Amino acid sequence: MNQCTAVALLPPPDHVVALSVPGHRPEAGHVLCELGERHDDDHAAMLWDEGGRPGSAVWVRWKGSGPALLTPLPWCPALDTRDEACGLFAAHPSAHSWDITDPTVEAITRELARRHPHLYPEYTEEGGD
Numbered sequence: 001m002n003q004c005t006a007v008a009l010l011p012p013p014d015h016v017v018a019l020s021v022p023g024h025r026p027e028a029g030h031v032l033c034e035l036g037e038r039h040d041d042d043h044a045a046m047l048w049d050e051g052g053r054p055g056s057a058v059w060v061r062w063k064g065s066g067p068a069l070l071t072p073l074p075w076c077p078a079l080d081t082r083d084e085a086c087g088l089f090a091a092h093p094s095a096h097s098w099d100i101t102d103p104t105v106e107a108i109t110r111e112l113a114r115r116h117p118h119l120y121p122e123y124t125e126e127g128g129d
Contacts, residue, residue, distance in 0.1 A: 005037060006033040034100070046059050059071055
């Protein structure tokens with residue numbers, strides 16, 4: 001499943017603007033939804049994790065062009081067959097992170113593999129990985 005392509009523009013927090021050098025206002029930044037495409041809930045992107053405690057990851061959630069809200073959320077407890085933890089929040093509305101592919105990263109990796117096949121032996125001309 002491909003990753004959702006929704007993007008939100010986040011203005012700099014007021015306290016960062018207040019601490020900035022006059023005439024050099026910090027610019028807004030964008031975040032890309034980390035959930036699988038066609039999910040049925042708010043978009044979401046993890047901003048930072050304060051040490052792995054339950055609820056210590058801070059996510060930004062938004063719907064359409066509405067306001068983005070920061071919220072602490074616990075990590076998803078699911079593990080895959082290799083004991084890899086899901087990189088999303090608990091009760092997320094799409095597939096687990098190991099089943100979500102960022103198409104941009106995948107395209108870049110395939111191009112690098114084409115140019116430098118000795119560095120990417122897991123990629124073949126047939127498109128397998």
